[in-house]
Amino acid sequence: MLNRFVTLFSLGFSSSQITPSPGPLPHLQTPSGPLYDASGMKVHLSHPEKTLEIQGPLSVGSLLERLHLTPEAYLVIRGDELVTEDEMLQDSDSVEIRSVISGGV
Amino acid sequence: MRCRKCPRRAVINLARHRLALCPACFTDFVHQQVARAIKRERMFGPQERVLVAVSGGKDSLALWAILLKLGYRADALYVDLGIGEYSARSYAKVQAFAEQAHRDAQARLYVHRVPQKEGAGIRELAILTHRPTCSACGTLKRYHFNRIALEHHYDVLATGHNLDDEAARLLGNILHWQTEYLDKQAPTLPASVEGFARKVKPLYRLTEREIAAYAVINRIDYVVEECPMAKGSKLLLYKEILNQLETAQPGTKHRFYWGFLEKRAHLQGTNNLSMAEYDRQVLTPCTVCGQPTTAPICTYCKLMDRAKGVPVKSS
Numbered sequence: 217m218l219n220r221f222v223t224l225f226s227l228g229f230s231s232s233q234i235t236p237s238p239g240p241l242p243h244l245q246t247p248s249g250p251l252y253d254a255s256g257m258k259v260h261l262s263h264p265e266k267t268l269e270i271q272g273p274l275s276v277g278s279l280l281e282r283l284h285l286t287p288e289a290y291l292v293i294r295g296d297e298l299v300t301e302d303e304m305l306q307d308s309d310s311v312e313i314r315s316v317i318s319g320g321v
Numbered sequence: 322m323r324c325r326k327c328p329r330r331a332v333i334n335l336a337r338h339r340l341a342l343c344p345a346c347f348t349d350f351v352h353q354q355v356a357r358a359i360k361r362e363r364m365f366g367p368q369e370r371v372l373v374a375v376s377g378g379k380d381s382l383a384l385w386a387i388l389l390k391l392g393y394r395a396d397a398l399y400v401d402l403g404i405g406e407y408s409a410r411s412y413a414k415v416q417a418f419a420e421q422a423h424r425d426a427q428a429r430l431y432v433h434r435v436p437q438k439e440g441a442g443i444r445e446l447a448i449l450t451h452r453p454t455c456s457a458c459g460t461l462k463r464y465h466f467n468r469i470a471l472e473h474h475y476d477v478l479a480t481g482h483n484l485d486d487e488a489a490r491l492l493g494n495i496l497h498w499q500t501e502y503l504d505k506q507a508p509t510l511p512a513s514v515e516g517f518a519r520k521v522k523p524l525y526r527l528t529e530r531e532i533a534a535y536a537v538i539n540r541i542d543y544v545v546e547e548c549p550m551a552k553g554s555k556l557l558l559y560k561e562i563l564n565q566l567e568t569a570q571p572g573t574k575h576r577f578y579w580g581f582l583e584k585r586a587h588l589q590g591t592n593n594l595s596m597a598e599y600d601r602q603v604l605t606p607c608t609v610c611g612q613p614t615t616a617p618i619c620t621y622c623k624l625m626d627r628a629k630g631v632p633v634k635s636s
């Protein structure tokens with residue numbers, strides 16, 4: 217429980233985080249580190265447009281967890297098919313993480 | 322993960338219903354939820370004419386698609402707000418969908434172009450009139466929605482508001498104790514005055530994620546990017562927080578909003594003045610355009626007069 221709130225607040229509800237998109241993901245901006253691998257799967261995020269290479273195999277659920285994304289706010293699409301959290305993603309997969317949140321006013 | 326209803330592979334897991342579904346069973350599930358919403362909240366009957374407000378986003382296009390699938394007589398209105406490339410891309414999606422809807426179901430699309438008719442895009446109009454863009458936008462959209470419905474004799478106006486929209490709005494209203502707005506949060510709002518269409522939200526039982534999944538599965542091509550004016554909106558903050566809660570406790574959003582609707586129904590039973598009766602008491606036709614308003618001149622006419630620099634006078 218505490219853990220969830222730590223995640224909630226470590227994301228920080230600053231104005232940059234409250235965008236309809238996955239946000240700038242500051243922790244992913246360095247082109248090195250454990251999340252990056254030149255031979256990994258291509259993960260595409262929209263708004264802002266961004267493509268990451270992530271080492272597989274890993275499940276959809278762990279992918280979202282590693283990127284600190286709330287599952288309820290995203291769909292994961294492999295090729296052109298939706299996939300559930302338990303599905304395993306491989307290095308050869310092309311993956312889109314699409315934000316589903318919208319709305320002004 | 323396997324589909325709970327058939328032997329196929331599941332593509333979505335609905336934690337709030339403990340239900341994993343394949344594309345075909347999920348599509349059925351969405352249709353059932355919308356059919357249930359329409360029936361339960363007495364939204365409209367099979368012979369009534371429905372006007373859907375479409376923006377090019379997932380909710381409104383999915384709503385139009387679902388109503389046509391369910392066999393309703395649904396046309397749509399698109400208001401071009403003149404927000405540069407964003408409006409151009411949204412319109413392209415709406416137009417492509419409308420052509421298909423026309424071929425399949427003889428559905429019709431109306432387009433109102435703000436830059437041409439009001440003389441400037443919504444951002445410029447908002448600056449001219451010293452109003453926040455989204456508030457000026459709301460006034461304009463409501464006005465033209467009502468106007469087209471009246472001119473073309475539609476019985477019902479339908480918008481793509483979903484469970485997340487309504488739960489986030491409810492949270493905002495409660496946090497600020499804006500109880501005067503709570504009445505307007507029902508999924509069906511009766512016609513305020515004679516000749517005006519009732520307003521309905523047939524997607525109130527579905528989350529944003531479910532609607533986006535419906536669009537992906539049924540190949541509805543929508544504009545994924547957000548209106549640039551939505552950035553930093555309070556509603557997005559409330560949605561984000563509700564989604565954190567939903568992940569920790571599946572079902573939070575629907576328990577919150579549906580629970581409110583149930584309590585509200587009980588309260589209304591004890592209230593001697595219904596919302597429709599109250600509206601009829603306070604609303605009169607605008608002296609300029611005739612749309613119902615609580616003031617002598619409606620917000621739209623005031624906004625347009627201010628934009629043109631003309632002093633507002635009632636006749």
Ligand code: SF4
Nearest residue numbers: 320455458548550551
């Ligand atoms: S975000 Fe604001 S300006 Fe953009 S469509 Fe919504 S209400 Fe209008």
Ligand SMILES: [Zn+2]
Nearest residue numbers: 324327343346
């Ligand atoms: Zn199935």
Ligand SMILES: [Zn+2]
Nearest residue numbers: 607610619622
């Ligand atoms: Zn008026």
